[in-house]
Amino acid sequence: MRFFKVCGILGIINVENCNPIDQSLLVMMASSMTHRGPDGSGVWVQADGQCGLAHRRLAIVDLSEAGHQPMSTPDERVWLTFNGEIYNYTTLRKDMVARGYSFRSNSDTEVILYLYQEYGELFYEYLDGDFGLGLWDCEKRRLILIRDRAGVKPVYYTYVDGRLIFASEIKAILRYPSIDKSIDLTSFYHYLTFLVVPPPQTLVKGVYKLESASMMTLEPQKGYRPHFVKYWLPIPKVQAHRSFEEFDDELEFLFASSVKKRLMSDVPVGVLFSGGVDSTLNLCSFSKLISPEKVKTFTIGMDNAGSFHDDSTIAREMALRLCSDHHEMRINEADLLAAAEKLALLQDEPVSDPVSVPLYFVTKFAKERGVTVLQAGEGADELFCGYDNYRRFLRHHSFLWQPLSKLPCWLSHIGANILSYSNSPKSRKISDVLVRRAKGQKLFMSSAVAYYEMEKQRILAPELRHAIENLDSFNVVAPYYTKIQNECPNASFLQQLTFIELQLRLPELLLMRADKMAMANSVEVRVPFLDRDLMDFSMRVPDSYKLRNGVAKEPIKKLATKYVSKEDIYRPKTGFGVPIQQWFKGELGDALLDLLAEDFLDSASIFDRRQLEYQLKYGLRTVNEAFQLWVVYNFLVWQKELSCS
Template sequence: MCGICGELQFHDAPARDDAVIARLGELMARRGPDDAGVWRDGGRAWLAFRRLAILDLSPAGHQPMLTPDGRFALVFNGEIYNFGELRRELESLGVRFRSTGDTEVVLHALVRWGTTALDRFNGMFALGFYDRQERSLLLARDHAGIKPLYYMLDDRGIFFASQYDQILAHPWREGLPVSAEGLALYLRLGYIPAPYAILERTFMLEPGTWLRVNGDGQASRGIYYEFPMQVTPDLRGEAAYEAVDAAVSAAVRRQMISDVPLGAFLSGGVDSPLVVAMMTAAAGRPVRAYTIGSAGSAVDESADAAAFAKQTGAIHILEQFTPDRVLERLDDVVAAVSEPFADYSIFPTLLVSGLARRDMTVMLSGDGGDELFWGYPQRFGSVLDAAADFRRPHWQRSARWVTRRFTGLGNGHENLRWPSIGDWYRQKHMRYTPGMLDELFPTLPPWPAGFGLFDYDGWQPDETAYWLRWNEFVGHLTMVLLKVDRASMYNSLEVRVPLLDREVIAVATRVDWRSCLDLRTVTGKLPLRRSLARHVAHQTTAKRGFEVPMVDWLRGPLGELFRDVAVPRQELLGMPIERSAVERLLGDHQAGRADNSRSLWTLLSLVLWSERHFEPSGRFQIA
């Protein structure tokens, strides 16, 4: 795991100053503390790299990496788990390798196969690949968005980077206005999904896509992988469970290849205990598993994690944290995430990453299981139970809801008021109610015209179930992966995600949703539960995790901070804020009249991000 950045200028201009490149590289030093490299193609292009050495620890793994003839140069962040098979194929075609790692395989695969190589990579990655002869730059990102990649593109050139604060620090950023679309998405969802970003003319490359830009500024784009919205399943029951178990087991074995210490996160749920159990089976010896506990609180999962560790034979490293100790990491949370981000579960993710980094360089996690195997049963179940009601016209459904609301008669539930299931599901993911947003931000821009994440007007159960999974995979999961990347890389720790292995995904998309989600018992991830039962007798059903007491914090120390830094503001990123609405939002929460913690943290997080990352470089207006 590493950090990358680079630039291609479209016109003759002074070469980028060494001090600027050094500053941009230093910003990603935590992503790669083991080595650094810079390469130039005259004054028009340069690539920079910071290395966290995982495979081939020798100097042969140094980047930027060039082909022997010097024509092609690569900076690569990530891991390719099937690089051995690809290497053997390339060797049969006459390629001779100088290193033993995966980076050189990626380099020669791109030279030999072009963008078609991307779909052959089973791994996680972000890369910049430069052709000196054609003066073209290729950017690409893995199929699920595990690794980040940002870029800034205008008539001067293109600059790309692993972190958004590198975009903010680049000289071309000067004068760029705030993106109305990016700000609108953040305030509604708590993060900014690709391809949007917080500044105009800046973007996050979408998962499963590539972008090629030539020296004259011409750009072309392509998609090499799309998660399917609808499928025709052919795996059910026992056949599905066997296929999933085999795929996950193989993925865990593949992702245990490392030349440095490797362990696993361990929660009290299903996914990470399964990964730990399969790691133990593959290694034939105990693995080190890391857990943080919440010091005996009602939601503390450390006892369940300890039970899993005992039954799998894992060496369990557990550290307890009180809420006060967690809150002490606020500055680190703000520093770690260099783009607007409001998922406060990054607090525990940062803590467990720091705990693991004391001993490990690589960790395996259980992320992705919830999204692939219907692991949010209440969220999914509430929609699927009511889906058939949406076959009726909107006016008829609204009438049923109004009748029940004012007379108590009939069976019209409140969610029938939404025009479609997509509109209802969008509200489930929003940080504010629509009315609250209008009060706080009277000039808030609308949803971006091309943003189709919640466009769904169907109602049939099968179609709806697969749409729900697609929505979580391409939406919510990318936020989870963003959080894990920022928290782990802040601690110079690589996190691998075996449940998002290409082969696991291929099998998951063949499984009938009814073999994953039991609506009667409100239980999801049935294939993973069945696999886990092969290794342990202990299982949990509640989805808990280490919970941050944000409700209490905002009625205590964070509430005071909010009052100091957020309430006085008349604008944020150039957008007016209605101060009386902000005071009312905080007052209702602190008086116990409402739980506004998600809404308050979304606003406070943006203020803290702006003060740390944005305003030091100057204020800008919304485009």
């Protein structure tokens, strides 16, 4: 029987002359991640005390000790702490056996160790999976940190007291006795735009996140200065000679293969189910491999939601037709407020997508019903142009942005200044667009933007506004534009948009909300749409294939109609969401005002309270304005937890 491990990893490396690493320190820091690995723990410290590794283990299949971590090669020269799953483990193991390696366990962790011995630093090229890992080579005194291609699993690191510390969660790093918990104001400024801090920074000064598809190496030959390799980029390589029918066949094969890789038939299989196209295709594909009544589906509904409509009714009806073992729970505003501080702590740093709330509750609900692995639909929209926002940006680029390029810069500035005084959210957005056009910037920053530049100036305290007056959040995405233009000079606007989304919003917002909320309940979320081969496939197809007949995500929808009716697939969908616009008009709004009034938070030095009170009282005309307040609320709750820790 093989192992499946979802875990928390931790390591400390002395990169300067320091006291030997204390094993008890590793144990104390790793204990903050017990939720990631409640089934066991392990610690190893090198004899001379230069390196120490720790591990928390959630074993979904086998609880024996054969796959215990940290794990070493038989000669104990190479040690590994690993979080995740390698889906091509079986093939790799056979290859390693053919090359003369003997295995002591059925663990994919051991395969990684032998791959490193065989191929050195290039071992990552052979891994197909979702993972974060830390590998220590005792002989070469080399540390390697790697995060998977899509960014499903997080890795954080910092330097303190002549040491490098890495972990699956920031909270483990913050357990280090002399760590500085100051807020990075530059990161905070960008957080207000992107709902999350862009990599490699975090909201905690001096603590960093490893970017998706990245490897960091530290070794004495380079003075223990970090060396980074970006080992995969979503660069378009369109195969224009192929027909749409050929692409359809390949998509069907690749998705079926992805689902099969992620299936473990000896544990209950769960699907996060909204009744929409992604979750329906997930469910139907799994049901082809095992009987549908063995597949548990989970959805969530909202009470006291006003005019907000969730998909729980549709999900219930679809699950009944597809014969899954369906489970539904409901939450309300009181549930959110009761869990708010806990959710902020679990996030490590604010991941301010309100969908985090239902994700936390529905994964907790699934865990209570014996499900430890859940399939989710993240990635389908990013890879196949599924969001309405994407099509909106495409229209704006053609009919607004390009015509604006003909305006002289001075006229754009005048128009922007006039519109900036408006209380209309739409006018302020147009003002921001005019300013960026005048600066020679690009239209797209992210499909999820909370506060644009001028809006941030309104809500920040005057002192902070002055301290960060030269910042501009477009500078976060400018290097992404440069990179794709260098790699693919003829990249279309949609291809550029996709490139940016796969570097920032997908790994740092969507995948981190899934990881943090699910792992808080010791549940693993798997994402079949982000399979390595499917991601490569999405880079090979033209824009016209993704937007066939002007329909968003048409290839996925067409594939889903092989299982259910067109009416089911092409209807409007809401998905997992939260009625925050309604909730901010009630107790959630009161909770925000209370947080702004708490002196120990020193929020007065960050926010202009009067502006936020005005927005709360008069500015809830649109869902986006409620999203903005959620970004503020989430930060304040997190800041409160940080100050108390």
